[in-house]
Amino acid sequence: MQTDIKIVLVNTTHSGNIGGVARAMKNMGLSNLVLVAPKSFPSAEASARAAGADDVLTAAIVVESLQQAIADCQLVFATSARERHIPWPIMDPREMAAVICAADKATDGSKVAIVFGREDRGLTNEELHLCQHHVCIPSVASFSSLNIAAAVQVIAYEIRMASLLDVSAQAPQWGTPWDAPLAEQRELELMFDHFESTMVKTGFLDPNSPRQFMTRLRRLIMRALPDKIEVNILRGMLTSITKYIGSEKK
Amino acid sequence: MQTDIKIVLVNTTHSGNIGGVARAMKNMGLSNLVLVAPKSFPSAEASARAAGADDVLTAAIVVESLQQAIADCQLVFATSARERHIPWPIMDPREMAAVICAADKATDGSKVAIVFGREDRGLTNEELHLCQHHVCIPSVASFSSLNIAAAVQVIAYEIRMASLLDVSAQAPQWGTPWDAPLAEQRELELMFDHFESTMVKTGFLDPNSPRQFMTRLRRLIMRALPDKIEVNILRGMLTSITKYIGSEKK
Numbered sequence: 001m002q003t004d005i006k007i008v009l010v011n012t013t014h015s016g017n018i019g020g021v022a023r024a025m026k027n028m029g030l031s032n033l034v035l036v037a038p039k040s041f042p043s044a045e046a047s048a049r050a051a052g053a054d055d056v057l058t059a060a061i062v063v064e065s066l067q068q069a070i071a072d073c074q075l076v077f078a079t080s081a082r083e084r085h086i087p088w089p090i091m092d093p094r095e096m097a098a099v100i101c102a103a104d105k106a107t108d109g110s111k112v113a114i115v116f117g118r119e120d121r122g123l124t125n126e127e128l129h130l131c132q133h134h135v136c137i138p139s140v141a142s143f144s145s146l147n148i149a150a151a152v153q154v155i156a157y158e159i160r161m162a163s164l165l166d167v168s169a170q171a172p173q174w175g176t177p178w179d180a181p182l183a184e185q186r187e188l189e190l191m192f193d194h195f196e197s198t199m200v201k202t203g204f205l206d207p208n209s210p211r212q213f214m215t216r217l218r219r220l221i222m223r224a225l226p227d228k229i230e231v232n233i234l235r236g237m238l239t240s241i242t243k244y245i246g247s248e249k250k
Numbered sequence: 251m252q253t254d255i256k257i258v259l260v261n262t263t264h265s266g267n268i269g270g271v272a273r274a275m276k277n278m279g280l281s282n283l284v285l286v287a288p289k290s291f292p293s294a295e296a297s298a299r300a301a302g303a304d305d306v307l308t309a310a311i312v313v314e315s316l317q318q319a320i321a322d323c324q325l326v327f328a329t330s331a332r333e334r335h336i337p338w339p340i341m342d343p344r345e346m347a348a349v350i351c352a353a354d355k356a357t358d359g360s361k362v363a364i365v366f367g368r369e370d371r372g373l374t375n376e377e378l379h380l381c382q383h384h385v386c387i388p389s390v391a392s393f394s395s396l397n398i399a400a401a402v403q404v405i406a407y408e409i410r411m412a413s414l415l416d417v418s419a420q421a422p423q424w425g426t427p428w429d430a431p432l433a434e435q436r437e438l439e440l441m442f443d444h445f446e447s448t449m450v451k452t453g454f455l456d457p458n459s460p461r462q463f464m465t466r467l468r469r470l471i472m473r474a475l476p477d478k479i480e481v482n483i484l485r486g487m488l489t490s491i492t493k494y495i496g497s498e499k500k
Contacts, residue, residue: 027387027396137277150270150273150277150400
């Protein structure tokens with residue numbers, strides 16, 4: 001696989017878990033670990049639990065925000081256990097792996113981030129909305145929260161199985177080589193900002209009472225995994241609307 | 251699924267891992283934990299790592315030998331990372347789950363054991379040979395050893411995925427309801443003892459230089475997952491040979 005896969009941990013509290021994650025990653029051939037504002041890192045406890053995956057810890061990148069961690073990624077998956085107010089498309093880890101493999105084949109390799117939340121509270125709604133897909137490990141409802149290293153182990157295992165079995169043919173999303181690279185996450189965010197400001201200008205969106213408009217718009221567009229050309233087309237469309245509004249006001 | 255699935259841990263050294271295993275099991279809906287001569291149990295560390303799966307720890311059974319743990323099981327899987335001198339059929343966790351589901355459908359539920367070895371050395375060859383199938387999580391060759399709780403998480407996850415997806419149709423082993431219950435592990439052991447003593451009597455097997463005969467015989471018969479009727483037929487055959495030898499010597 002040419003795809004570059006990052007495991008992103010947000011605000012991890014227990015240092016030992018960071019080591020357990022590094023070990024699980026290395027077992028499955030992953031090496032890019034990004035830590036968003038960890039409570040403590042590096043630490044002796046992380047190294048002990050890594051059990052030989054020190055190279056993953058040494059190469060780990062620490063950043064201040066989730067946005068920084070995922071800005072250059074084309075595919076961003078958030079792991080999530082909870083049901084949300086507005087349902088977001090949810091895939092299981094096997095479907096996630098198939099999508100990653102299919103994208104890898106169709107686009108000559110993309111940057112992928114898989115985001116894991118806090119041990120006790122997972123990811124916030126705002127963080128989840130930065131991600132295109134939500135992945136849920138199908139645990140039992142009455143005891144659903146996996147240890148974070150165990151969750152990374154399952155996710156990384158599915159990616160490895162998919163790369164070994166070449167399941168990309170089973171993923172319907174891209175059955176053919178794609179004609180443009182997928183948009184990066186920061187490009188999507190700029191586009192959403194553009195949407196929001198434009199809809200405020202048109203009067204469609206009341207900034208004092210935005211309701212669920214932006215959330216539902218994100219959900220819609222992210223589900224499609226837009227490519228760079230498509231993002232440019234949408235932004236061109238927004239720009240053209242703004243110009244029209246401007247001229248009408250005169 | 252009607253099948254009763256035991257997770258069997260052999261000589262676990264780190265108490266915390268027992269707790270991690272209990273949590274991973276409960277996350278995936280498994281509850282039967284059997285500990286073969288653990289270094290320390292119960293322990294505060296196990297309870298801490300169980301993070302709410304105390305009921306699994308409380309119900310855990312401690313036994314002295316692997317043989318005791320698996321005696322009443324019809325399907326026994328050993329997890330293994332190492333290549334062995336005599337290659338044994340190896341399946342990946344997904345194949346294992348498909349076999350369990352297929353057996354569940356074909357036999358109205360069987361008792362299944364999945365055996366995990368020591369943190370540092372896994373299972374001995376003798377222990378592996380008590381098990382019908384070897385399961386290998388496809389980790390990278392240069393860093394192949396998973397944490398035991400992470401390994402249980404992957405195995406339990408595959409069983410849960412298989413039960414949710416109903417993949418039994420993909421398993422070729424039993425495409426039809428079976429006409430007899432599968433043999434229990436202790437019945438198989440008695441049969442192998444019977445084979446061994448009979449082959450010594452016939453002179454085929456030199457007890458001072460047994461070579462690989464019994465290992466290869468086990469591998470052959472276990473691969474087929476014999477049912478109770480088949481075991482009785484084989485033992486009847488052995489008994490008949492012994493009688494013949496007895497009469498010839500006279």
